[in-house]
Amino acid sequence: MDRVVLLTGATSGIGREAARKLAERGATVLFTGRDREAGADVLSAVRAAAPESGGEFYPVDFADFDAVRELARTVRTEYDRLDALVNNAGTSRSERRTTEDGVELTFAVNHLAPFLLTNLLAPRLRASAPARVVTTSSALHENGSLSDLDAVVRGEEFDALDAYADSKLANVLFTRELADRLAGTGVTANCVHPGWIPGTRLVRNATGFSRLFTSAASLVASVAPVGPFESVSGAADALVSLATSDEVADVSGAYFDRRERASPAAAVNDEELRTRLWRRSAELVGLPASVPEGDPLR
Ligand SMILES: NC(=O)c1ccc[n+]([C@@H]2O[C@H](COP(=O)([O-])OP(=O)(O)OC[C@H]3O[C@@H](n4cnc5c(N)ncnc54)[C@H](OP(=O)(O)O)[C@@H]3O)[C@@H](O)[C@H]2O)c1
Structure with missing residues (x-):
């Protein structure tokens, strides 16, 4: 396998294990996280597992959208192909905090940052087709609600579990909308609950x-x-399978519970909600609502 894969949130947990497994399969693994020490450890493991393919660590805080833009620019400059983007970085905060843009942090890191990164990298994914976008959601998305989207964005009446569930519902809605918008391009979009x-x-x-x-x-x-x-290793297998397995090569817009296709919450079928979330997300990160059409980095 000589794929180039960008995996976010690989300095610990599921992502860390997935980075190693992808490298063992010969992929060039580009990965992110904030913890530089852990990043250096993972980079050594990745390069040892795939000496021919190499790998790269990009320290990026997803609460900072300028840093996410810089990451997309760097990856596009340094790599002329991208076979898979795995949006795995995620956080759960016990207290309300906002980013410099005034967005509640869980929503910013778990939804808006991958929304921005995916749309900035979409031209590279399209040019590398067949290519894939995989996003780590959670079964807790079923407890989420985005009907009052602006309250979620601002983190009004903040509750940690609700904020997490809302952001994970956004991951599933984003995946379904992205799959529709990318239909016919050879780029698929799926999301996964990795287990507890x-x-x-x-x-x-x-x-x-x-x-x-x-x-x-x-x-x-x-x-x-x-x-x-689930074990960390089993959860990582689910991500690796969605990013690389031939079995799911033609599947797009789907939600998986580990390696099995599953039905997400009914809210995911709400087209009006999907469109509203897409438009508001684009506005919040400064992209045109028409993305992933066109190239916002040009
Ligand atoms: N564990 C579960 O039971 C479970 C269940 C369902 C879904 N999930 C999902 O699985 C994914 C991975 O989680 P995990 O369980 O492996 O947790 P983890 O061990 O905490 O890993 C989270 C990863 O995200 C990165 N991250 C966190 N905040 C970030 C920020 N502000 N900017 C950039 N990167 C950030 C972390 O790196 P740094 O700290 O270095 O920044 C780390 O690499 C998440 O999306 C999570 O929601 C987990």
Whole structure:
């Protein structure tokens, strides 16, 4: 496999494991995260696994949209092809915080940053077709609601779990809309619930009740991944499969529960909501609503 894959959020958890697995399959793995020390460790592992293909670490904070724009420019300058973009970076915050643009941080990092990155890289993906966009969502998207989109954007009446669920619903709506907009280009877009993985930093940083819950879940999962629980390795396999497997080469607009196709929340079928989210997201990151048509970096 001589693919070039850009994987976000690979300095820990599922992404870190997926980076190594992709490199073992011969891919050139470009990856992101904020933690430079962890990034250097992962880069060594990636280059050791794929000495011929190499790899690159880009330290980027997804709360900073200028840094996301810079990342897209750099990848497009340094690589003339991109076979897969895996939008995996994600966060869950216990307290309300906003970005410099005044957007609630969970929504900015989990939805707006991948929205921006994907649209800036879409011309490179189209030119490399067949190519894929894979986005890590969560089964918690079923608890999300984006009917009052501006309240979500501003983080009004902030609740950590709701903010996370809303951002993960945005991931699924984004994927479906992107798949429609990319139909016929040879670029597919799918998203995935990777399972519940108590061992990653995302869940370890949870507070209160969820911390109690995750401690119990950790005990269960340390014995064996059962039911909804998954190992970090199993979750990474789900991402790697969507990014590379021939079995899903022609599937687009789908939601997967690990490696099985599944039905997302009914809200995902709401065309008006999908369009409204797309337009507002474009406005918030300064792109024309017509993306991914055209090339915003030209
Ligand atoms: N664990 C679960 O049970 C579970 C279940 C469903 C879905 N998910 C989803 O799976 C994905 C991976 O999560 P994980 O469980 O592997 O968690 P994790 O161990 O916390 O990894 C999250 C990754 O995202 C990066 N990240 C976080 N905030 C960022 C920011 N502001 N800017 C740039 N990068 C940022 C982190 O890197 P730095 O800290 O270096 O920035 C890290 O590489 C997420 O999208 C999450 O929502 C996880």
